[in-house]
Amino acid sequence: MTPGRTTQIFYASTLYGAATLAAAIDSGCFGPAERRLLLVGNNAAVPETTPALDEMPGFDRVRERFDAVVSWNATIAPLHPGGWAPRPDDVPLWERQLRLAWDLGDDRIELAVESIQVNPAQALTLLFQDAPVTVYADGLMSYGPTRNKIDPLIGTRIRGLLHLDLVPGLTPLLLAEFGVEPEIVPTAAFLKVLGELAESATGLPECAEPPALLLGQYLSALEILTPQEEEDLHVRMLRGAVAQGHRTIVFKPHPTAPARWSRLLEREAEQLGVELTVVEHPLLAETLYERVRPALVVGCFSTALLTARAFYRIPVARTGTDLLLDRLAPYQNSNRVPVTIVDALLPELAGDTASTAEDLPGLVAAVGFAMQPQLRPDLRPAAEAYLAARLDDHTLRYFKRRRLTVLGLPGGVPAQLAFIPRNAAVRRVARRARSLKRIALG
Numbered sequence: 001m002t003p004g005r006t007t008q009i010f011y012a013s014t015l016y017g018a019a020t021l022a023a024a025i026d027s028g029c030f031g032p033a034e035r036r037l038l039l040v041g042n043n044a045a046v047p048e049t050t051p052a053l054d055e056m057p058g059f060d061r062v063r064e065r066f067d068a069v070v071s072w073n074a075t076i077a078p079l080h081p082g083g084w085a086p087r088p089d090d091v092p093l094w095e096r097q098l099r100l101a102w103d104l105g106d107d108r109i110e111l112a113v114e115s116i117q118v119n120p121a122q123a124l125t126l127l128f129q130d131a132p133v134t135v136y137a138d139g140l141m142s143y144g145p146t147r148n149k150i151d152p153l154i155g156t157r158i159r160g161l162l163h164l165d166l167v168p169g170l171t172p173l174l175l176a177e178f179g180v181e182p183e184i185v186p187t188a189a190f191l192k193v194l195g196e197l198a199e200s201a202t203g204l205p206e207c208a209e210p211p212a213l214l215l216g217q218y219l220s221a222l223e224i225l226t227p228q229e230e231e232d233l234h235v236r237m238l239r240g241a242v243a244q245g246h247r248t249i250v251f252k253p254h255p256t257a258p259a260r261w262s263r264l265l266e267r268e269a270e271q272l273g274v275e276l277t278v279v280e281h282p283l284l285a286e287t288l289y290e291r292v293r294p295a296l297v298v299g300c301f302s303t304a305l306l307t308a309r310a311f312y313r314i315p316v317a318r319t320g321t322d323l324l325l326d327r328l329a330p331y332q333n334s335n336r337v338p339v340t341i342v343d344a345l346l347p348e349l350a351g352d353t354a355s356t357a358e359d360l361p362g363l364v365a366a367v368g369f370a371m372q373p374q375l376r377p378d379l380r381p382a383a384e385a386y387l388a389a390r391l392d393d394h395t396l397r398y399f400k401r402r403r404l405t406v407l408g409l410p411g412g413v414p415a416q417l418a419f420i421p422r423n424a425a426v427r428r429v430a431r432r433a434r435s436l437k438r439i440a441l442g
Contacts, residue, residue, distance in 0.1 A: 005034035007107040009131075011072065011124060013041040013081075015053045015062070015284055016303075017114055019197060020138045022062045023189040024162050030134070033110065036065065037102060041072040041081045041120055045221070050255055056282050058197035070102060072120055085123040095127050112136055116158070116175070117147040125154050135175060136162040139303040142172040142182075143364055144337030145372040145379075150178075164190060166306040167341060170361055173368045177375050187311055198290035203281030205250050205292060211277070212246035213288055214238060214265075215299035218254035224327055224335070233320045235268050237298045240319060240349035242272050246296060252279045252288065289314060298349055300324065301335070301342040309346070317349040318342050322397065331403050332371045340367050340398050362386035363398060370403050387411050 008030060012018040018038070024030060044050035053059060054069055063069060075098070076084055086094045099105060109131040113121035116135045125133055135158055142163045155178040163172055165184045172182045205211070214237045219225045225233065234251070241249055251265055262278040269276035279288070285304035288294065289312045297308040300320040308314040321343035328336050344363055366386040369379035387410040391399075396411065405412030 005107050007035040008033040008110045009037050009039055010112045011039045013043045015056050017138045018053055018062045019193045022065045022193045024185045025065045027186045027189045029162055035067050038066040038069045039072050043082050047073055051282055057202055058200040061196040081120045085119050133158045134160050140338035141334055142174045145173045145368040145376050147334045166310055194286045198287045201287045205277040207248050209248050210293055210295035211248040211250045212241035212296040213294035214251045215302045215304055216253040216257055217302055218257045231264055234265055236319050238268055241298055242274055247274045249276045255282055301339045316346055318346045319349040325397050367398055373407055
């Protein structure tokens, strides 16, 4: 053990995230260190049934950037990474144990984590309380506000936010309340890493012509949609792609999605007379972009839609975002900004408009303030300006009238009518009317 050396610990739970870290390291986004340790986590509901990122094809190419790889799941087993954090009194004991198990000695520790609002990132920042923290974001959520209030003892240790340039010109709102400056991971470096991963890929679909690629997300597992609604969404994707003239279709399901969804699509494809291939191996969508070169990518609000559009210049289309904008609850749901961006920026599968976002930064700022007015009160002027200038029947889909009213923003219920939702007599009459209607119908 060498006293005084610096060890950087990088936590990743997805191959996409590990690729982002590899690109950031290659680009010099992290300072020098004597040792780099990759801490691999598997956040699946049942980790034993889903391969961890270090078991996926191509991981060996990412691993070259690190001196050692350690499983976080194995370290805290049988506890689940998403639900465990050390008790305050146990922190010194845990830190000593990890320093011994990971051969850290008296090293100066630097952390790089994803999703700082939740565990395991929160647990790691508690275990190494003196370590400066870099947060990296591999998806669209970085463009939204911080999900909940972060302890200042953690927030003030955050040195930077690394993110991919998925939406050029749009600045992330994440962690801005701590003055954290976002830094873009160079696209060329990220594409280089993705190319390395694609070289090792197996189980690729064989297509006679560039296919339409459908992306599944398993939104019912997040309780955003019901299983039936999500099956219907996949069928809409298939029908929409066929309506645009595509006869070769590839469906990439979420790794933990039920197999029956694929069978339903196969029956639908047979009825439509088109060729459907279901990707059964754990592959990144970007690997399919590299090796299969689809003619169209269709999804709901997957980050992979934006990598296809921004990095590979592949045509993309969305579907189902209107339902999600209405369904997401509470309004602060961290998926709201990703859904908003995709809905505003990408064309609808059944439509022909290229974009409906006349002022995307203004829209995201307004939605961000409406989501987290206490964390980001500085966004109020931008929200008021956007709503005063842009709110109409279309842009109202990104907001809730009641939310605007509570926050005193343009577009809320007029002041002279604001008493109605709070008036007890009016609520009693409404309940009585609903009761009588049910009796009459029943």
